[in-house]
Amino acid sequence: MYSCLQDSEKFINTSEMDSVLPGFENLDTFKVSEDLQNDTVKKKSKKGGGFQTMGLSFNVLKGITKRGYKVPTPIQRKSIPLVMEGRDVVAMARTGSGKTACFLIPLFEKLKMRIAKAGARALILSPTRELVLQTFKFIKELGKFTGLKAAVVLGGDSMEEQFSSIHGNPDVIVATPGRFLHVCIEMDLKLKSIEYVVFDEADRLFEMGFGEQLTEIVNRLPDSRQTVLFSATLPKVLVDFAKAGLSDPVLIRLDVESKLPTELKLLFLIVRPEEKVAALLMLLKSHIDSKQQTVVFVATKHHVEYLHSILDYCGISNTYIYSNLDPSARKIHAAKFTTGKVKVLVVTDVAARGIDIPQLDNVINFNFPAKSKLFVHRVGRCARAGRTGTAYSLVTPDEYAYLLDLHLFLGRPLILAGPNSTLNETVVGKMPQGIIEEQFSLLVTLHETHVDLVSMSNVCENAYKQYIRSRPLSSADSNRRVKEMPFASCGIHPVFKNETGELEADRELLLGQMKNYRPPGTIFEICGKNKSVDYITMKNKRAVHKSVIESFHEKTKEKEKLKPTFDESKKADLTVSDNHDIEETFKTVVLPKKRKIEEIYKKKTKKVKDEEHFIPYVPPDRHTEEGLAINNFQKDAIKAQFDLIGDSSEMLQSSKNQIRWDRKKKKMVAVNPNPKAGKIKTESGAWIPSSYKSDRYAQWKEKTKAAEQEEDSEDDEQKKQINKFKNIKTHWARHNEKVMTKQRKSELKTTEQILKARKIAEKKKMRQKKKFKKSKTKHR
Structure with missing residues (x-):
């Protein structure tokens, strides 16, 4: 046995895997036991639940280990086995939680190896150009040893290059929906060979207006495909799309249960509405390190422009993004922040979708979010991959109820700051009034010297009033409890105690007593x-x-x-009594007729069923079809729906303008004015923009002679049919042979045909010259 172990060590050392096998971190995992004398070999205990336990093939595991992955993330551990079973999956996960590997590893396992003549067998649709290129890079790294070929179809790139890449029959196509549908229409591309479809960042696909393109692409796909859908949120549009395009999908909401990472530090700061901008300046100037990256979330685009101007006047380098911003400007501003040239980014919720900043240190909620899920979505952008982060939330009196809703959602008690509060607990406290007054006086002088700031602040006030009208209401229970909470007696937050000192604390205490005096x-x-x-x-x-x-x-x-507390009561696990305990305790037991006590407390035996030969008399999805299932996708999806509020007046009013009352259905239905204007109808009946149709593909085929290359492959089959007539020496056989040869001739000639024609022409010229010379000699 020991000699076998030595041979195995030699094999591992001479392998091409850098002394590493999939499933083993190094050679020390093999160890000879000193206690046992029977030459037995023991392996070091290793944590379960890794990629090795998922039943992956050797080439896929080799790519995973070369990439450096050792332990799967929670979303990977839950979703990969389900996708490998062939189920349609809808998975909700935060950006940066390893979603790309969740659909790429099952893709490699499903396609196994390259098949050159089969055509594309997998399709991955992503909302942005950057995400497509990132996915393509992951395919090259993880699928390095599978030999699969991938092609990229992006808007803005040369369409001719994309035609040639698709002509090369790639196994995987990674694309944006708009350009991919354009290429499909231009090439009249058939997607019958697609087996696996992925919608990455699906909520953003619909937010960017790709709904029509996605519907048309899905109509072109075969019914036997497997569909996987990954998203950070789950809006209602996405739920409706999943119902129509997926068959019996499974909803995974693993990251929603964990809610917030443990490395994230939450700070809730109570401020007055008029002092909110001064509080933001105080945080950015004196509290947050200038070398750290910070994202500021605001309600509307007018707040973005207003805060950007104020930060510029105060000398704080910053940039901004909102939904109506020009795409090129948006890209430039995002690049400034991600590369570290600017340390502060002011955004709205709509614009912040899809921005991935791995080194983000701080998040500031200038306007407190109206939904608890939105708060988790905002602050979840920092403290990733084991890094620490801080989330500051400025809370005004009209947002107290939403703060209460958040603590109930997170399952944490709401603690108000006091004299003995520490940083270890999540408390709600005030900011030092003296420091805020310094920044507030600076703001007053700025508004006096710059007239544009006054007009912008007025626009912000009007926009915030409209935002409040469209903002979802807080729960009635939270509104009732807010009146009972003593927010007025709240002390200074423990974070600022070192900065203020004892004099400031005494001052705040005196001011609090004066406010509470009656x-x-x-x-x-x-x-x-x-x-x-x-x-x-x-x-x-x-x-x-x-x-x-x-x-x-x-x-x-x-x-x-009786101060209100929000701690959930913990239930104790109680053991179930058995038949022996009942008989010892109770002498007489009253039971229903024709039943004995043994029948009630007898142990339940598992029914043995032969899964191979058993045929049920009802289908397995009968309850789902009837709508009686307890945990089905529709019910889970309704609970997980998540729609963002618009950041401009047009977006706030668009939802109202696009619905009307239907008298027959007795409900409000969506209305699209002139839905067919400037659109064309496709084969499946969907209407898409007419600008997609052009003759680019035909021009490309003429230019590159791609049609002749396809005809050359078809010539072999035609030759076989022609040879049938050669043996038959009849008139009609010869006639058919001539017809077939005419069909095979093309206007475009290959280089070999041109050279052959030139040689024949030269021979003819030589013959004519010889004849001419002979005729001259005869005349002489």
């Missing part, structure tokens, strides 16, 4: 004279309602003692 009498009793009519009237009124006032004060004292 005089015992009314203004008529304090300011009036003792013998005045007002004073006497109020004294008489107070004497009449003395009992009511005392009962009110007692109730308020009781409410202060």
Whole structure:
């Protein structure tokens, strides 16, 4: 046995895997036991749940280990086995959680090896150019040893090059939906060989307006395909698309359960609405390191432009992105931030979709999100891959209810900052008033010197009023609890205690006491004279309602003692009693008729079923078809739906303008004015923009003679048919042979045909010269 072990070590050392086998980190995993004398070999204990336990082939595992992956992420561990089973999967996961490997590893396992003449067998659709190139790079790295060929179809690139790459019969096509549909229409491309389809960042595909293109592409795909859909959120449009395009899909919401990473630090800061911009300046100037990258989330595009101008006047280098910004400018601004030339990025929720910044350090919620899922989506952009991060949230009084909703969603208690609060707990606190006043005075001077800031601030106020109208309402329970919470008595947040010192803390305490002070009498009793009519009237009124006032004060004292808590009660795991315990405890047991106690408490035996030969009398998806399934995709998807609020007035009003009341259906339905304007109808009946249709492909075929190359491959089959007539010496056989040869002739000639024709022409010239010379000699 020991000699076998030595041979195995020699094999591993001489392999091409750099002394590493898939499933083993190094050669130390093989170890000879010193305790056992029977020459047995033991292997070091290794954690389960790795890529080696998924049943992957050797070439795929080799690519994974060469890439440096050792342990799969939670979304990979849950989704890869389901996709490899052939199920249609809809997976929700944060950006940066390893979604690309979730659909690439099953793709390699399904396609196995390259087949040159089969055509494309897998299609990956991504919303942006950068994401397509990133996926293509992953295919090259992970599928290095599979030999699969991939092609990229992107908008903005040369269409002729894409024609030639598709003519090379790639196994995988990675594309953006708009250009891919354009190429399909130009080439009249048949997608019958597609077996595996992936919609990456599917929610963004619909946000960018690719709904029509996706529907048309899906109609061209075969029904027997497997569809995988990955998304960070799950809007209603995506749910409807999944119902129509996927067969019995499985919804995976693994990252929603974990909600927030443990490395993320949450800071909730209470500010007044008029001091919000001053609080932001204080954080960026004095609290956050200038070398760290920070993203500021605001409500509308007007807030983006306003804050960008203020930060520029204050000397803080920043850039901005919102939905209506020009695409080229948007790309330039995003590149400035990702490359580190600018450290602050001001964005809206709509514009922030799809921006991946791996080195992000801080997130600031200038406007607190109205949905708890949106908060998780915002702050989840930092503290990735084991890095630490901080999320600052500026909360105004009109946002207290949303703050309560968030803590209930996260399952955390809402703790107000006090004198003994520490940084270890997630508390809600105030910012030092003295530091805010310094920045507020700076803002006042800026508005006095720059007139444009005044107009921009007025536009922001109007835009925020419209945003509040479209903002989802908080829960009624949170609105009720907010009134009971003593936010006014909240202290300074522990983060700022080192900066303020004891004097500032005493000042804040004194200010808090002044705010909470309530005089015992009314203004008529304090300011009036003792013998005045007002004073006497109020004294008489107070004497009449003395009992009511005392009962009110007692109730308020009781409410202060019973502060609302939001900790969920933990249930204890109780063991089930058996038959022996029941008989010892109870002498008499009342049971229904014709039933014994043994029947109730008897152990349930598992029914043995022969899976190979058993034929059920009902289909396995009967409950899903009838809508009676408890955990089906439709019910789970409705709970997971997530729609973003627009960041401009046009987007806020678009949802209202596109719906009308249907008298027959008794509900509001969508309306598209002039849906067929400037569009053409395709083979499947869908209407797409008419600009897609052109003769580029025909021109490319004439230019590159690609049609002749295809005809040359078909000539062999035609020759076989012609040879049938050669043996038959009849008139019609010869006639058919001539017809077939005429069909094979093409106007475009190959280089060999041109050379052959030139040789024949030269021979003819030589013959004519010889004849001419002979005729001359005869005449002489």
